[in-house]
Amino acid sequence: MKRAFLLLPLLLLVFFSAPADSAQDQDVEKRLQAIVLVRARIPQGARTARGLGTEREGNGVVIDSKGHVLTIGYIILEAESVEVVLPGGKRVGAKFVAYDHDTGFGLVRTHQPLDTAPMKLGESAGIKEGDAIIVAGHGGPSRLLGARVVSRREFAGWWEYLLDNAVFTSPPHPDFAGAALIGPDGRLLGIGSLFSQTVVPGVGVIPGNMFVPIDLLKPILAEMKKSGRSGRPPRPWMGLRSEEVRGRIFVNRVSSGGPAERAGVRSGDIILAVNREDVSDLAGFYRKVWALGNAGVDVPLSVLQGNRLRTITIHSADRYRFLQLK
Numbered sequence: 425m426k427r428a429f430l431l432l433p434l435l436l437l438v439f440f441s442a443p444a445d446s447a448q449d450q451d452v453e454k455r456l457q458a459i460v461l462v463r464a465r466i467p468q469g470a471r472t473a474r475g476l477g478t479e480r481e482g483n484g485v486v487i488d489s490k491g492h493v494l495t496i497g498y499i500i501l502e503a504e505s506v507e508v509v510l511p512g513g514k515r516v517g518a519k520f521v522a523y524d525h526d527t528g529f530g531l532v533r534t535h536q537p538l539d540t541a542p543m544k545l546g547e548s549a550g551i552k553e554g555d556a557i558i559v560a561g562h563g564g565p566s567r568l569l570g571a572r573v574v575s576r577r578e579f580a581g582w583w584e585y586l587l588d589n590a591v592f593t594s595p596p597h598p599d600f601a602g603a604a605l606i607g608p609d610g611r612l613l614g615i616g617s618l619f620s621q622t623v624v625p626g627v628g629v630i631p632g633n634m635f636v637p638i639d640l641l642k643p644i645l646a647e648m649k650k651s652g653r654s655g656r657p658p659r660p661w662m663g664l665r666s667e668e669v670r671g672r673i674f675v676n677r678v679s680s681g682g683p684a685e686r687a688g689v690r691s692g693d694i695i696l697a698v699n700r701e702d703v704s705d706l707a708g709f710y711r712k713v714w715a716l717g718n719a720g721v722d723v724p725l726s727v728l729q730g731n732r733l734r735t736i737t738i739h740s741a742d743r744y745r746f747l748q749l750k
Contacts, residue, residue: 458486458543459604461509461562462495462518462532470502470748471679482601483561484508485612486542490533492649494641495602496617497523497530502748506532510540511564522648525743526659527640528585528617531648543604546611548637551591552576557613558606559633561599569597574622574632580706582665582676584743587636592622594632605635614638653744658719660740664689671704672696682746687738690729697726719743 462484466473476498484495493508500506506518516538522531551557553573561567575592579585591614597603603616614635622630647655663682667674673695678685697703698712713723719742727736 454541457540463507464503500530522652548639559597560604591635600633658742661743668706694728
């Protein structure tokens with residue numbers, strides 16, 4: 425993947441010289457000003473404080489003239505205060521607006537509109553393996569990285585999270601959280617989420633990043649701005665941290681006070697079936713659970729606890745009610 429680094433000068437040339445849609449977009453600095461730093465302070469008693477910390481920061485992208493900044497949700501989840509740092513170092517107060525667990529997107533809004541040209545949304549559906557792209561973090565041209573798309577594939581996370589067609593890139597950006605995935609036309613194609621590893625046949629394991637495709641934002645953005653959520657019925661949440669190992673679903677941890685713990689699920693349990701249907705991978709496990717209905721539905725699980733096979737019914741919940749969202 426060394427070729428990805430060699431692409432950087434060409435990518436930057438294309439990015440900076442692409443035909444602009446307006447007079448504002450003709451200036452390079454104005455384009456880069458759309459990428460900001462987001463800092464959030466989370467109270468000690470927050471549900472996510474232990475795992476994600478109480479002082480968080482990552483990148484964000486200004487997406488409209490009202491000061492809305494798109495980022496990855498775990499940066500601002502349960503935040504009691506938010507600050508946006510502009511490219512020149514100016515700090516601007518902001519407030520939490522929305523979080524969508526299904527996609528992972530987070531949204532904040534500065535207390536006053538920014539004198540910044542927002543970054544336009546592109547079409548992530550057209551991204552394919554091998555495409556050259558740019559990964560950009562806060563800090564100007566020095567934080568731009570030329571990269572390639574190494575995979576478009578399903579991603580299942582241990583926190584009851586599933587993307588059908590995530591974007592995987594390489595090489596990895598050092599500040600991937602909330603980073604902007606940008607096409608040659610200067611439009612936003614995705615938001616950085618995780619460090620990842622992709623197995624490439626004949627090459628080996630390649631480090632990189634996983635991005636949430638921007639097309640997932642478009643159907644829910646208006647409702648996120650309005651109500652703080654996507655507007656879709658909430659999926660059943662169990663409060664499990666699970667891992668897929670050799671065709672088995674192992675429970676690594678249960679959320680304290682969550683539905684799974686109350687039902688009797690324990691760390692170390694092995695989940696064999698949902699509603700008597702066998703499961704062997706995280707994605708299949710989640711889909712079978714979500715197919716039962718919306719948040720609040722009962723989830724019957726076949727669980728191996730030690731040498732004992734049990735049927736445990738979890739009364740699922742709405743995850744948002746478990747969190748401290750302002």
